[in-house]
Amino acid sequence: MKLHEYQAKQVFAEAGLPTPGSALATTVDEVVEAAEDLGYPVAVKAQVHVGGRGKAGGIKLAENESEVREAAESILGMDLKGYTVEKVLVEEAVDFTNELYVGVTMDRGEGEPVVMVSEQGGVDIEEVAHENPDAIVREHVDPAFGLHPYQARKAVYDAGIDQDVAGDVAKIVQTVYELWDDSDATEVEINPVMITSDREAVAADAVMKIDEDALFRQPDFADMEEEAAEDELEAKANDYGFDYVRLDGNVGIIGNGAGLVMTTLDLVDYYGGKPANFLDIGGGAKAERVTNALDMVFSDENVDAVVFNIFGGITRGDEVAKGINAALEQFDEIPKPVVVRLAGTNAAEGREILNDDLVTVEETLEGAVQRTVEYANEEGDQ
Structure with missing residues (x-):
């Protein structure tokens, strides 16, 4: 479960991390009022679960009432990488x-948490890791003892x-490591930690992802779950x-299995397409679950x-x-091309049963993915 920035900032502040003064707003007038209360200049930041919001x-930065109103009108309601911005x-x-950059996550290769610090903050950390991996210092932590103060200083x-x-x-x-550990988080990061002109360190951004399987022992985060849901599709998935x-x-x-879906994502990318989602409907594929998946x-x-x-x-093919x-x-009209690949028990019989007036049937996964990418490209060009 990924928290919104404003939610993570609340958690940060309660933990004693230095954060800028802020207020959540859902209308232009609320944005203007919040800016007046905080004092100019202010930043107006879309609250959606995507990276690269600034680009x-x-x-947007605003120096006065006119600029903040213009920023609010521009951002509220905008489509940001497929998400409608409803709050800032x-x-x-x-x-x-x-x-700077500070983050904590699990290094599954090492089987230990890893603390990461870099002087190259404010940009996509994955890009830094790819282009200049030595710019990110990594300090692994024994979870039995936690992060020792000397390790934080060393990093x-x-x-x-x-x-x-x-x-x-x-x-x-x-503090970020302790939050990660205490919150059953999978990831906590600040990108960037800003060093002010007064030489103070401030958490200018906040990312927290909580292990959903641990929410039963994290009631405060469980209460945030519905509010953290990004949009109608994620709510439907829940x-x-x-x-x-x-x-x-x-x-x-x-797909009906995480491995199948991940493989399909990789193949879509391999054949030049761009995946729109990961959707695992679980075991079997009864009509109701398929209908719900298609609805999404x-x-x-x-x-x-x-x-x-x-x-x-x-569940047989x-x-x-x-x-x-x-x-x-159940659909009066199939709104988008659908390609089906069936494998496993009674797959051949299943392919015979499928209504090819409604779907395109492919025997191999490679063929199904290639056909779907072709359809998507044709639809996208129209």
């Missing part, structure tokens, strides 16, 4: 001289942080009991074509095919 026009964070602007010094702020940044690193992640492509993907994918305006990757195990037919027959 996409989702973050109005925040005190920070006069900074440097931007900061190894990253080349200026000595006059190194102590403050080390405290931030320590209602339907699907594992769903919205992406920024145009190829809708439905068809509701995504970015989707131009859909691929089903279904493996018939305990002929039963799966009947479920897909029944689901599609």
Whole structure:
């Protein structure tokens, strides 16, 4: 479960991390009022679960009432990488001289948490890791003992942080790790930690992702879950009991197993397409679940074509095919091309049953993905 920035900032502030003054707003007038209360200049920041908000026009600085009103009118209601912006964070602007990166996640290769510090903050950390991996200092942590203060100081010094702020940044690193550990988080990061002109370290951004399987022992975060849900599709996924992640492509993907879906995502990318989602409908493919899955994918305006990757195990392929037919027959018109690949028990029988007036049937996954990418490209060019 990913928190919105404003939610994560609340958690940060309660933990003692230095954050700019801010207020949440959902209307232009609320934005103006918040800016007046905070004092200019302010930043108006779209609250959506996407990266690169600034480059996409989702973050704007304002020096006065006219500018903040213009920023609010521009951002509220905008489509930001497929998400409609319904709320913004109005925040005190920070006069900074440097931007750093601090983050904690699990290094599954090492089987330990890893603390990361870099002097190259304020940009996509994945891009930094790719282009200049030595710019990110990594300090692994024994979870039995936690992050020792000397490890936080070492990571900061190894990253080349200026000595006059190194102590403050080390405290931030320590607190971020403790938050990660106490919150059952999968990821906590601040990008950037801004060093102000007064040589203070401030958490100018906030990212927190909580392990959903641990929410039963994190009641405060469980209460935030519904509010953190990004949009109607994610809310539907929760209602339907699907594992769903919205992406920024145009190829809708439905499968009955996480491994099948991940493989399909990789192949869509390999054949030049862009996945629009990860959608695992779980075991079997009964008509109701298929209908719900199609409802979700068809509701995504970015989707131009859909691929089903279904493996018939305990649920046989002929039963799966009947479920897909029944689901599609409920639509007066199929709004987007649908390609189906069936494998496993009674797959051949299932392919015979599938209504080829409603779907395109492919025997191989490679063929199904290639056909879907072709359909998506054709639809996207129209």
